[in-house]
Structures are given as structure tokens and as C-alpha cells.
Amino acid sequence: MRTPEVGVRSGGQALRRTGPYTVITRLDAPSSRGAAPVPETRYIARSADGDRTVLLSVPLAGADAQRFMVEANASRYLVGPWVSPATELTQPGDAPWHARPYVPALPLPTALAVHGGPLPERTVRAVGAALAEALAIAHGQNLTYAGVSPAAVLLAADGPRLTCFGAVRAAAPDGTARSGLPGLDPGSLPPEQTAGGRPRPMGDVYALGATLAYAATGTTAPERDELPPALRTVIGRCLARDPGERPQLAELQEAFTPASTSPVATQTGSRATALLGPGWLPARVIAAIAHQSAALLASEPDALAPTARPQD
Numbered sequence: 001m002r003t004p005e006v007g008v009r010s011g012g013q014a015l016r017r018t019g020p021y022t023v024i025t026r027l028d029a030p031s032s033r034g035a036a037p038v039p040e041t042r043y044i045a046r047s048a049d050g051d052r053t054v055l056l057s058v059p060l061a062g063a064d065a066q067r068f069m070v071e072a073n074a075s076r077y078l079v080g081p082w083v084s085p086a087t088e089l090t091q092p093g094d095a096p097w098h099a100r101p102y103v104p105a106l107p108l109p110t111a112l113a114v115h116g117g118p119l120p121e122r123t124v125r126a127v128g129a130a131l132a133e134a135l136a137i138a139h140g141q142n143l144t145y146a147g148v149s150p151a152a153v154l155l156a157a158d159g160p161r162l163t164c165f166g167a168v169r170a171a172a173p174d175g176t177a178r179s180g181l182p183g184l185d186p187g188s189l190p191p192e193q194t195a196g197g198r199p200r201p202m203g204d205v206y207a208l209g210a211t212l213a214y215a216a217t218g219t220t221a222p223e224r225d226e227l228p229p230a231l232r233t234v235i236g237r238c239l240a241r242d243p244g245e246r247p248q249l250a251e252l253q254e255a256f257t258p259a260s261t262s263p264v265a266t267q268t269g270s271r272a273t274a275l276l277g278p279g280w281l282p283a284r285v286i287a288a289i290a291h292q293s294a295a296l297l298a299s300e301p302d303a304l305a306p307t308a309r310p311q312d
Contacts, residue, residue, distance in 0.1 A: 018043070018045060018056055018058065018095070018097050019056075019090055019094070019095075019097055019099075020047055020048060021045035021046060021047055021048075021052075021054060021056055021099065022045060022046055022047075022048065023043045023044075023045045023056070024043070024044045024045060024046055024053075024296065024299055025043065025044050026041070026042065026043055026044075027042040027043060027044055027055060027107065028041075028042055028107055028109075028110070028151065029109070029110055029113070035109065036108075036109040036149070036150040036151045036185055036214070037149070037151060037182070037183050037184060037185045038107075038151040038183060039060070039147065039149070039151065039152070039164050039167035039170070039171065039183035039184060040057045040058065040059060040060060040063075040068070040164060040167070040183065041057065041058050041059070041060060042055060042056070042057050042163075043055070043056045043057075043058075044056075044102055044296065045099070046299075052101075053101075053102040053296065054088070054099040054100060054101060054102050055084070055099065055100050055101070055102050055103075055163075056097055056098075056099045057072070057086075057097065057098055057099070057163075058095075058096060058097045059096055059170075060182055060183050062182070063170065063171070063182070063183070064170065065096040067169065067170040067171075067173075068096055068170045069089065069090070069096050069098070070166075070170070071147075071165055071166025071167070071169055071170045072086040072089055072098040072165075072166075073086070073089060074143070074165065074166060075165035075166065077141060077143065078137075078138060078141075078143065078165065079137060079141070080133065080134050080137045080138075081130075081159065081270065082130040082131060082133060082134040082159060082160055082161060082162055082272065083134050083137075083138070083161065083162045083165075084100050084103070084154065084161040084162065084163045085100065085165065086098035086099065086100055086165075087099065087100050087101065088100075100163075102296075103154075103156050103161065104156060104157070104289050104290070104292050104293035104296075105154035105155055105156035105161060105289060105292075106154065106155050106285060106288055106289055106292070107150075107151055107153070107154055107155075108127075108150045108151065108153040108154070108155060108211070108214065108215060109150050109151060109214075110288075111155045111281075111285045111288075112214075112215070112218060114284050114285055114288045115282050115284050115285055116284070117218060118215065118216050118217050118218050119215050119216065119282065119285075120282060121216070121228045121230060121231065122275070122279070122280060123215070123280060123281060123282065124212055124215045124216045124228070124231065125231075125256045125257075125275060126159070126160075126256075126272065126275035126276050126280045127153065127155070127160050127211075127212065127215055128208070128212050128234075128252065128255075128256040129252075129253060129256035129257045129271060129272035129275050130159050130160050130270075130272035130275075130276070131148070131153070131160060131162060131208055131211070131212075132208065132249045132252040132253045132256065132272075133249075133253060133270060133271065133272050134162050135148070135162075135201075135204050135205075135208065135249055136249040136250065136253070138204075139201045139204070139249065144199045144200055144201050144203065144204060145162070145165060145166075145204045145207075146165075146166050146167065146168040146169050146193070146199035146203065146204070147163075147164040147165050147166050147167035147168060147207075148162065148164075148188065148204055148207035148208050148211055149164065149167070149184075149185040149188040149207060149210075149211060150185060150188065150211050150214040150215070150220065151164065151185065152164035152167065152211075153211060153215075155281060155285060155289070156289065157281065157286060157289055158276065159272065159273075159276045167183065167184065168184065168189065168193055168199050168203075169199060171183060171184050172196070174196060174197065174198045174199075175196050176196050177194070177195060177196045178193060178194055178195075178196060179194050185210075185220060186220075187210050187213075187214070187219070187220025187221045188206075188207045188210040188211060188214075188220050189207070190202075190203040190206040190207060190243070191206075191241050192243065200243070202243035202244075202246050203243065205238050205243075205246045205247065205248075205249065205252070206238060206239060206240075206243070206246060208238060208252070209235045209236075209237075209238020209239045209246075210238075210239060212231070212235055212238070213227065213235050213239070216228055216231060216235070224236060234247065234252065234255045234256075238252070253271055253272075256272075256275075257271040257272065257274065257275065258274075
């Protein structure tokens, strides 16, 4: 598995503006055969005065810009430490984009490439606990995430962040088959949503299971014996074709979080926090996150002058 470039590219290249921001680099590695699909194009960008750095997203070429912006706007209602909602949106009538504060982080597929293969069970458990908590909060707000996939998960030093809210709804309206649509990971798409069904909470559980399977094996659809023994049952239940056979998120939080962490959970309000201490991420992933941050800080402010409007 080739290690993708995770640094910042600015010198000697024509840079571009999106809204008030100048693009510094793409967050995701270039698409290649077999790569995990990304439902939006994501950049690290900086404000003209250099004071703000953001993660900026624009729709894929040919995507429905209106649906993309509707979901971005809805994401602003998400709360909790493990989600990364849009905090700034384009003005009506302008080219579509939205942004959120930048946090040094790697997309999950990049983290596997940097690590050289599947992530350790400890890491998978921590990601599972945090994302199950994030989805439980969203469901409590009557929000179905409908966008969980490997590319939607960013790994930061202090825990994962879930992005790409509403990617399934943005890709196609209910009643339209979604199989094969650009940006949607077929392995993370629940069967009922593949056929065009309305995204519902138990679909998020399926997508979470597929994403954790990817973290643990490198694929969203592994054979059962490819999964770590301790995670086979819980991930397998998430991937049940019948939504009624999938576990509730409260069960998943219990399964991923050892009982001995309860005192910490009581103090912090997050069971996942207890799993995110030193060593929760492999050393190579931590080093790559640090390199990304350092390269961004070292980028030349004078090189960030706008040169052209975006074409997306």
C-alpha cells in the first residue's frame, strides 16, 4: 500500500480562491483504482489575512449543488466532540462551498496507508466508541447522519471527527437507486439506501460497522474471519442486511468501552474519552498528523495570494 502525500503543497504552484479562502492543499490523496470514495472535494485553506485556517469542502463535479448545501446547512445543528459540522457557508448565488475550523487530522484511508495496513484493535475500538457516541447524539436530535464512510472519518490526535453529513441524501433523492453514484462508498451504503430508501438511523449503524470493518481489515466487506476475534460479533451484527437485526448504539458503546472506564466516563461525560489516551493512534499516524501541521505552519503567507477563481 503506497503512502500518500500528506504534506502541504504551495511553492511553485498556481493557487486558487474559494470564497474568502485561498487553497493550500487537498486533504485527500488523489483518487486511484480501489481507493475509498470521498463524497466531496476537501481542501485545507487559509483566509487572506492568514488568521484563519479551515477545512473547506466543495461538491464533486456534476453533483447537485443545492442538495449539497442543504446538508451542509443542516450539519450546523450537530453537537458533540466527535463531529465536525460546517460553521461557514457560501452566500446564496455564489459557487457552493462550506468550511469548518481546521484541525490537524488524516482521513481514515490515509491513516491506513501511512500505517501500512489495518489499524490496531485498540484504535478501532476507540473510533467505534467515539462514533457510536456521536451518532447517538445526532439520533437524539432526530438527525440521521446518512454519510458515515471511511473517508468521512478524520483521525486527529485527540480523537476522530465525523464529516460528510448527509452525503447519501446529497447524492440522490429518496426513491432513486444510489448504487454506483460518485462519492458513495458501496460497502458503507446500507442495502435499503442502495435501493433508494430514505436514510434512517439504523442505516447509520450499518455504515458504522462497515467503516470499522475497513479500519480493522482495509475493506468494508471483509470475511468474518478477517475481523479481529473480539470485534467479529459486534461488527457482524452492524452489517446485518435486516435493519431490525442491527444493534442499538447504546449496545455498541457498551461493547467498545470496557466497564473499567466508567469512572472516567462519569467525570468527562464521554465514555470514548477513556479510550483516547496516549498510544490510541499508531506512531506513524501521529507522526503524519504532526508533519501535516508543521508543513502548514511553514507555508509561506506571501505564496497564498489569489490567482484564479475556482471552477468547481
